[in-house]
Amino acid sequence: MKNFRYVARSKAIAARALGDETMVMSATNSTLFTLDEVASVIWEAADGVTPLEDIVAKKICSAYDVAPGLALQDAETLVENLVQHGILLASDQPLLPASATGKEAS
Amino acid sequence: MSGLAAAMAAKALKLNIPLSVQLDLTYRCNERCIHCYLDHDDHGEMTTAEIKDLLDQMAAAGVFYLTISGGEILMRRDFFEILEHARERTFCVKLKTNGVLIREKEAARLRELGVETIQISIYSHRPEVHDAITKMPGSLRQSLDAVRFLRAEGLTVTLANVLMVQNAQDYQSVKALAAELDAKYTIDPTITPMMDGDRSILSLNVDQAALRAVFRDEALIENVEEFCAPPAGVDEDALDMLPCSAGHTACYVSPYGDVYPCVQFPLPTGNVRRTRFVDIWRDSPQFKEVRSITLRDMPSCSKCAHGATCTRCPGLAYLEGNMRGPSSQDCEKSYARTGIPSENYKARHTSPPSFQSLQLVQIQGLQPAARDFSGDAGAAKAAGA
Numbered sequence: 001m002k003n004f005r006y007v008a009r010s011k012a013i014a015a016r017a018l019g020d021e022t023m024v025m026s027a028t029n030s031t032l033f034t035l036d037e038v039a040s041v042i043w044e045a046a047d048g049v050t051p052l053e054d055i056v057a058k059k060i061c062s063a064y065d066v067a068p069g070l071a072l073q074d075a076e077t078l079v080e081n082l083v084q085h086g087i088l089l090a091s092d093q094p095l096l097p098a099s100a101t102g103k104e105a106s
Numbered sequence: 107m108s109g110l111a112a113a114m115a116a117k118a119l120k121l122n123i124p125l126s127v128q129l130d131l132t133y134r135c136n137e138r139c140i141h142c143y144l145d146h147d148d149h150g151e152m153t154t155a156e157i158k159d160l161l162d163q164m165a166a167a168g169v170f171y172l173t174i175s176g177g178e179i180l181m182r183r184d185f186f187e188i189l190e191h192a193r194e195r196t197f198c199v200k201l202k203t204n205g206v207l208i209r210e211k212e213a214a215r216l217r218e219l220g221v222e223t224i225q226i227s228i229y230s231h232r233p234e235v236h237d238a239i240t241k242m243p244g245s246l247r248q249s250l251d252a253v254r255f256l257r258a259e260g261l262t263v264t265l266a267n268v269l270m271v272q273n274a275q276d277y278q279s280v281k282a283l284a285a286e287l288d289a290k291y292t293i294d295p296t297i298t299p300m301m302d303g304d305r306s307i308l309s310l311n312v313d314q315a316a317l318r319a320v321f322r323d324e325a326l327i328e329n330v331e332e333f334c335a336p337p338a339g340v341d342e343d344a345l346d347m348l349p350c351s352a353g354h355t356a357c358y359v360s361p362y363g364d365v366y367p368c369v370q371f372p373l374p375t376g377n378v379r380r381t382r383f384v385d386i387w388r389d390s391p392q393f394k395e396v397r398s399i400t401l402r403d404m405p406s407c408s409k410c411a412h413g414a415t416c417t418r419c420p421g422l423a424y425l426e427g428n429m430r431g432p433s434s435q436d437c438e439k440s441y442a443r444t445g446i447p448s449e450n451y452k453a454r455h456t457s458p459p460s461f462q463s464l465q466l467v468q469i470q471g472l473q474p475a476a477r478d479f480s481g482d483a484g485a486a487k488a489a490g491a
Contacts, residue, residue, distance in 0.1 A: 011193075012220050016168060019117060021117070032108060034110060
């Protein structure tokens with residue numbers, strides 16, 4: 001298990017759904033990312049108060065044929081990757097909207 | 107455009123999503139640039155609430171890139187309220203401004219709000235030239251101060267250098283100034299007609315010699331040999347090419363809510379005060395007509411050697427009277443670039459009309475009385491256009 005449970009979208013990004021994908025641009029360095037369908041589901045659900053394991057259980061495992069343990073592992077890897085780029089925030093405590101200012105919490 | 111951005115644009119085209127929008131908040135301005143294509147009066151700008159609602163609609167329609175421009179955007183007292191709303195809707199925001207009203211406090215607020223880039227118009231490194239173009243004494247100093255304030259906040263700034271007769275010799279110094287200020291640089295050698303169809307300001311355009319010099323400047327053009335190579339001609343694939351993103355994945359909204367394919371393509375398609383943005387985008391007969399046009403449908407350009415590689419602007423062609431016709435200014439550029447005249451250029455220089463004497467197009471949608479969009483596809487053009 002990683003040292004975070006809660007994930008929230010950074011405010012220092014631009015983002016828009018495009019079909020089943022999501023375009024995300026970091027406001028700090030204008031790097032453009034695209035999130036695939038599954039990553040987009042996690043992105044949309046990253047409200048800072050729902051634990052990641054709940055997001056995976058309710059949004060991923062219920063919609064896709066994937067083992068819960070493997071899905072959570074993949075989700076954690078995705079979150080770590082997006083946190084490194086500053087477009088997602090992660091913490092062991094709930095992240096209130098006001099805290100999602102672009103500063104990484106861990 | 108990066109490969110990823112191009113892939114997203116291709117997907118937006120396929121899904122009929124307006125990926126990019128330029129929204130002009132006002133045509134009012136604190137400068138009076140001699141080449142400006144706008145009037146500077148307020149004919150009934152959208153209110154703060156109307157603009158916020160429009161931003162909500164645009165976000166729902168899939169708009170990602172939002173360019174906020176004018177006029178001078180900071181002439182709107184509610185500018186930061188609008189920008190804050192736009193960023194809450196997670197648009198990727200680019201600002202176009204002269205910077206005169208940006209001091210330390212405004213620069214700090216722009217950083218807080220996460221603007222992607224700020225483009226500031228700089229015409230010359232010489233105050234006497236820049237200020238004569240803007241007709242505002244001290245404007246160069248104030249604009250450059252703004253660049254410094256913004257850079258001090260770590261924001262990305264681009265100096266936009268519009269070339270005209272008055273400053274044709276200065277672009278290399280402006281580029282050096284951009285480097286000194288750690289800003290990006292972009293050059294535009296085209297003065298466009300006013301949005302009401304008045305072409306008198308086209309006399310400010312630089313001549314062929316100046317265009318040729320710009321197009322062969324290795325400091326500006328990465329691969330001059332390739333850029334200036336003779337055109338390869340038009341093959342079957344090229345005939346199916348779309349002109350540009352205007353109306354396909356991009357559009358423009360005026361301060362009065364009029365929607366056009368592009369700021370340079372003032373074909374009225376609807377008004378967001380009467381029709382939802384997404385309905386105009388999807389259903390307007392004018393947008394559908396623009397989207398239907400390929401190179402194959404352009405009688406002159408499809409037979410021109412430059413057809414596949416020309417920078418032809420459909421908006422400038424429209425302003426000349428025919429959106430399926432050539433854009434004479436782009437014909438001038440193709441000639442300056444390659445030394446080979448386009449079909450239109452040859453025809454014009456056999457019996458040469460000047461830019462000013464070309465038939466005027468009267469554009470609807472800019473005056474209050476003309477903003478009642480009728481849905482008539484031909485309403486934009488005067489007789490003979």
